[in-house]
Amino acid sequence: MTDNAENELLSASDVCTLLGISPATLYAYVSRGQLSSRPGADQRSRVYLRAEVERLAQRKRAGRGAARGAAQSLDRGLPVLETGISLIQPDSPYYRGRSAVAAAQDGATLEDTARLLWDCEELDPFTPQPPPHWPERIAPLALDGSLPPLERAMACLPLLALGQRQSLNAAAPVRREVAAALLRQNAALLVGVQPDARPVHRLLADSWCAGDEGFAEVVRTALVVCADHELNVSAFAARVVASTGAHLHATVCAGLAAMSGPRHGGATARAHALLLDAQASGAAAEFIAGRWRRGDDLPGFNHVLYPQGDPRGAEVLRVLRGLRGGTPAMQHIESVLAATEEHSGQHPNIDGLLAAICYAYGLPGAHALVMFATARLAGWLAHALEQQALGTLIRPRARYTGVVPGKPA
Template identity: 55%
Template sequence: MRTDYLSAQDAATRLGVNLATLYAYVSRGRIDSRPGPDGRTREYSASDIEQLIERKQAGRGAAQGAAHSLAWGLPVMETRISLIRPRGHYYRGESAMVLAKNGATLEETALLLWDCGGHDPFAVESSRRWPEAIAVLLRRSEAPPLERTIAALPLLALDATHAHSADPLHRRQDAALLLRETAALLCATQPSAQPIHQVMAASWRKDGVGLPELVRCALVLCADHELNASSFATRVAASTGASLHAAACAGLATLSGPHHGGAVARAHAFIQEMLRERKPVDRVRERLRRGETLPAFGHTLYPEGDPRGAVLLEALQITHPRPNKLPAIERLIDAVQAQCGLQPNVDFALAAVASAYELSADVALAIFAAGRMAGWLAHALEQQESGSLIRPRASYVGRMPQREG
């Protein structure tokens, strides 16, 4: 008689895969898992496994499988940069959550992501004042941070010293300068050799007690997240031989979309709305009754809750910012969990940090973009060094020609 849940080995055997592939299915939300009876191991849903087997036996061809892989499916590319597991993500085998908790800076995280070894590209003195064309952009106060940065990067590329150098050290030196300059552009300040989290926090709230530490933690947690849409776009650009500036522009442009970076803005708006409510649980219940989603709660790759959000919210609780809006934010989290059991993800946590310090949604997105720039550059470097062009084929489903030739 089959049980509802199977051990890891039984589940892998039933699927005809190894344990690594089983874990990949779980990390992408295709197989549910729960703690085993001993509290140390995990069990895997037998019904989910049966559904996977049925789909395989239905004769799904290679083309259909490849198409499915583009939407939260199985891995389609090899990388040594980051790994996502149900309980967290890793940078070259190092837990991102542990790095964030233990005080790592974004620069230190970039050294790991870029596989710098004993070389520190940030040690090269390369800070500079903005060229006049960039200074003009920064004076346009109406330009949102992301759009301002997208417009500036091609101008900065004109003066890049090693834009098309094949030397790994040159490429990493350019990456280090680009990371610092991107952070400065996002918060409309001058490039600096100071730690990025300090530069960004000071540009927004010089009196924000605890804010630099929260920005540091958030930058590290956001530094990379495997092959998300913006990282894939960055890799496609880099695969053509485009410069780091051009590849990073592709990442920024992709992040600007409402289905990617827009999640942070929706989370911020949701928090602001709920901070005005005396009984947020009633408004949450009303949203759910209308069939509306709750912005920034739940994550496809983390069925048990996004650990990035948990770590950043825990750090926010420790700082006790003033004015103290944390109790209201925590009541909102409790209300959502009580109604539908969903946990806040990293987009919510970023918006919560901004809201707690009375900062805008643009600030929350700027933190995300500055952190993710380290990952985009890692993917661009890895793709450039592979020397391969990313060129998938399309499955044509339109009207067929009446005759060929």
């Protein structure tokens, strides 16, 4: 990929040549959400981002032949591991065959979702109450509000493992109780408070907007629909660590570390910045149109796995409209949504709606990542438990492309 591929625009004929396809096939790719187009200089033609075109070309090459497909098996869209935890469908992610969107609508909490993801059956691992205070060695870090949330959690979790006597116990009930404690502890670490037995969505909501029942409801919805999303980057990282037999605290740290990258968890910060920048421009519709014409991306919109729209984002948006519809903040969000759909045809994804929650309630954008990390811990732990029950090590092979021994460089 060229250095300026992220913003370089190609004509329709250039795209057809690069991909070896007809114009009709190009239009089919756009309609299915595999490529996005923007208005050309004359407003009648369409142009395409080279970065998207080259990624599509790479996926096409990976699909030609079993051997080549196996060599490229870690690319997006090709299966890596079997799992019984979650399935991505156009209408919703499904957790062990149950719709995540429907569960959120039915009032499920993150704890309910964790029980399902962890295949607890009749066992309730949340019955033991967490200690009311952090251990002495952890408290200064755990309650330090000046530390970024993910870094605070990653600093404290390994220390918590030292005091967890059953951290390597292989018994399923014990492992699920450790997971339940971790879910509560991680949430408390991310918001910098003492752990307790409140539902996790209440702990977050009370920390940010105490007494606002509507806010607690939208947080609950967001946590449930974000709890797992198949083998995303952070879940895969956690699962690889779990395959070594490491304790669950280590798998959680791996997930948090992966989420700290700007290309994963950082998506919520970019989406929040888009809302702020559109507000600062004084003309949201013109601001969005200008970005799109320049070839800039629109953070918080579009999802490669949901070309017709992210159902998780749609559900959070439905709840948010019911709670904040008509407020100036929500009117601004609606103007950004409308302008984006008009000019790009893109729908908001879950990153954009987590950011929208923060914007609608006047909260820092960093809280969007906290909600994401709080929820996704349930999924990481489900993948860790499933992988450790298999008892196998995840060890992909590399396809060597360097200097061949014995041949001139």
